Amino acid sequence: MNILAWNVHGLAAPPAQHEFLRILRSTKATIAFAIDTKLNTEQLQKFQFKLPDKCLISNIHISGPWARIIALWDPLKVTLQNCAPIICMGDFNAVLNSHEKTGRAPALQACLAFPDFVSQSALTEVSCPDAKFTWTNNWRGHENVKSKIDGCFVSKEWVDDTELMVLLEVHPRSISDHNPILLCISKRRLTTWGRTPFRHFQYWQDMAGYRDQVMLAWTEDTRGCAMINLIQKLETTMDKLKIWCKGGANDLPHQIVELKSKIKLLQSLSESGHLEAIDEECNLKRGIANGRRWRNKIASISHDGWLLTEMPDIFTTCTDYFPGLLGTSHGTGNLSYSLAPGPIVSTEENADLLKPLTAVEIQWAVMDADRDSAPGPDGFGNSFFQRNWDTVQKAVAGAIRGFFDSERLVKSINKTHIILLPKEQGAMQVDKLQPISLCTSTMKFITRIMVQRMRPILNKNISKNQSTFLSGRCIQNSFLLSQEIVHILQNSKKQAAYVKIDLSKAYDRVNWGFLKAALCHLGFQDLWIQKVMTIVTLVRSALLINGKEGTWIQAYINSNQIKIPSMGAGPTSPFSMLYAEDIIFFIDGRLQNLRRLKVCLDEFFSCSGLVMNIAKSSVLSFNMNSQELS
Numbered sequence: 001m002n003i004l005a006w007n008v009h010g011l012a013a014p015p016a017q018h019e020f021l022r023i024l025r026s027t028k029a030t031i032a033f034a035i036d037t038k039l040n041t042e043q044l045q046k047f048q049f050k051l052p053d054k055c056l057i058s059n060i061h062i063s064g065p066w067a068r069i070i071a072l073w074d075p076l077k078v079t080l081q082n083c084a085p086i087i088c089m090g091d092f093n094a095v096l097n098s099h100e101k102t103g104r105a106p107a108l109q110a111c112l113a114f115p116d117f118v119s120q121s122a123l124t125e126v127s128c129p130d131a132k133f134t135w136t137n138n139w140r141g142h143e144n145v146k147s148k149i150d151g152c153f154v155s156k157e158w159v160d161d162t163e164l165m166v167l168l169e170v171h172p173r174s175i176s177d178h179n180p181i182l183l184c185i186s187k188r189r190l191t192t193w194g195r196t197p198f199r200h201f202q203y204w205q206d207m208a209g210y211r212d213q214v215m216l217a218w219t220e221d222t223r224g225c226a227m228i229n230l231i232q233k234l235e236t237t238m239d240k241l242k243i244w245c246k247g248g249a250n251d252l253p254h255q256i257v258e259l260k261s262k263i264k265l266l267q268s269l270s271e272s273g274h275l276e277a278i279d280e281e282c283n284l285k286r287g288i289a290n291g292r293r294w295r296n297k298i299a300s301i302s303h304d305g306w307l308l309t310e311m312p313d314i315f316t317t318c319t320d321y322f323p324g325l326l327g328t329s330h331g332t333g334n335l336s337y338s339l340a341p342g343p344i345v346s347t348e349e350n351a352d353l354l355k356p357l358t359a360v361e362i363q364w365a366v367m368d369a370d371r372d373s374a375p376g377p378d379g380f381g382n383s384f385f386q387r388n389w390d391t392v393q394k395a396v397a398g399a400i401r402g403f404f405d406s407e408r409l410v411k412s413i414n415k416t417h418i419i420l421l422p423k424e425q426g427a428m429q430v431d432k433l434q435p436i437s438l439c440t441s442t443m444k445f446i447t448r449i450m451v452q453r454m455r456p457i458l459n460k461n462i463s464k465n466q467s468t469f470l471s472g473r474c475i476q477n478s479f480l481l482s483q484e485i486v487h488i489l490q491n492s493k494k495q496a497a498y499v500k501i502d503l504s505k506a507y508d509r510v511n512w513g514f515l516k517a518a519l520c521h522l523g524f525q526d527l528w529i530q531k532v533m534t535i536v537t538l539v540r541s542a543l544l545i546n547g548k549e550g551t552w553i554q555a556y557i558n559s560n561q562i563k564i565p566s567m568g569a570g571p572t573s574p575f576s577m578l579y580a581e582d583i584i585f586f587i588d589g590r591l592q593n594l595r596r597l598k599v600c601l602d603e604f605f606s607c608s609g610l611v612m613n614i615a616k617s618s619v620l621s622f623n624m625n626s627q628e629l630s
Contacts, residue, residue: 001185004029007091007178011036019175027182035091085157089183091150103145123153131170134179152183165299195549198238198379205387213240218391226398227410233395234378296421298545302428315550318543321430344523349457353528357404362397365445376440377415385441403446407530413442417544461522485586489622495589502582502616511609512537589624
């Protein structure tokens, strides 16, 4: 079923009527809303005769101050709360957020009242990522105003329905200053493709019989090294908990169904409005939670001009895209230019890094970890190990000691799930999805110990220009310093340039050989470097989309041999500041210095595998010739 909504100006005239009918036929809309604020009842009735059969037209329009328009939302809010399921779409003449309008500030009253109307009605927006705005005043230059005032909102019943797929399309403008919007509702073809991985729930830990199941699993005999022993015990625990949680008081889905039926029974028997008030509050909170799940759900992917809606096609597209970033195959890893001298790790510091592991370090790594951290592929989060530490301590400590003694990892431990979160609401392109890696808790404990040992030497060995991810450094300092330098250069007559470089997916694209070369350059011993490279190069990953697991893929291992030449520095080195994935250069405006910077950046990108994001990078010149700068 397709539902069309369009604010058409001049619908009484034949050209507008013909265009509306053309769009109606091309979109195959089952239901259509034609909106024209200047059409009277007589003109509406005349236009109705030109429409297909079974077409109903109604007219609601309020003009004047915003207070009168907002007054319409209160009775509408009550109507929406008493009806289900709901689709509310059309021209709302209001925006949810200030960034949905450019050229002029949105009306303050509407900007505050409209989000309240949507949230209190427990509605969720269905957005279209391909269209940022749906209306324009068609003026040119600085007078041009654009906004997203046409939209579609649905109730929780549409969000919870797993058999239906709801998509919004924004069609190009023609004779009107509004875009036609089309809501496409189709039945999703159910598929068993993809495995649903096991997940340990924290609420199990407070139920009767849980502790007995865990102790029973960890007392069974296992064979193999310490890491294999840990994996086997976790698998045994998983099998026992799967059987234990099914049926009875431990079956959460069954409990939810029973509680919902009891709530409906109480509502039917209640004569007061108390339960209705409680139910209204619950609906609001459930709408917020379902809205978050709706925004993170990947229902379709736009790729090479095709709209992919089936899960096998979505998995294939994402699996082909993201492995090219893992590892990585980009860059040569060969540092062919001279490196500036700097502090290196001393013999004593290397000795501290490689000293024998203590029980205190292991217990700190486990007990001080975030208990609510998302679990990895094995399904066991940090809270499982913390609540059952007296039972699992020996096996976990043995596996961690096994890595630090041998620099080897069992494949099942070094596995990650990669979940894809939309960078913006309604994102449909693959590059608009942010990959988040979920590793096993055992790997978290190992890396926490390694980071804790490296922490004392990081401030000394990492340039002070790097202002993030280090204790005692604050990214705001770089912001303030950048603003001050720009202000000074604007008020001076000196030629200078401000160059901002945005690195595209810096943590995914970095070349493993470049990382190894950097560690060698900083003076880390080979045993410590081997531990680091074992963790980053031997990881296996699988995409986790909408709770379904894809095929396992191996990160790319770059085997280039790295040679670090002699180091040196020149007096014309530019001043730079580094953020998370951004680098800012302030450089003397002479042409030869700009050319040197370009050569250095090209060489850096070539060996590191990193790529500059042209769209997010910029150059700002001060007292310079624009032709020379280009």
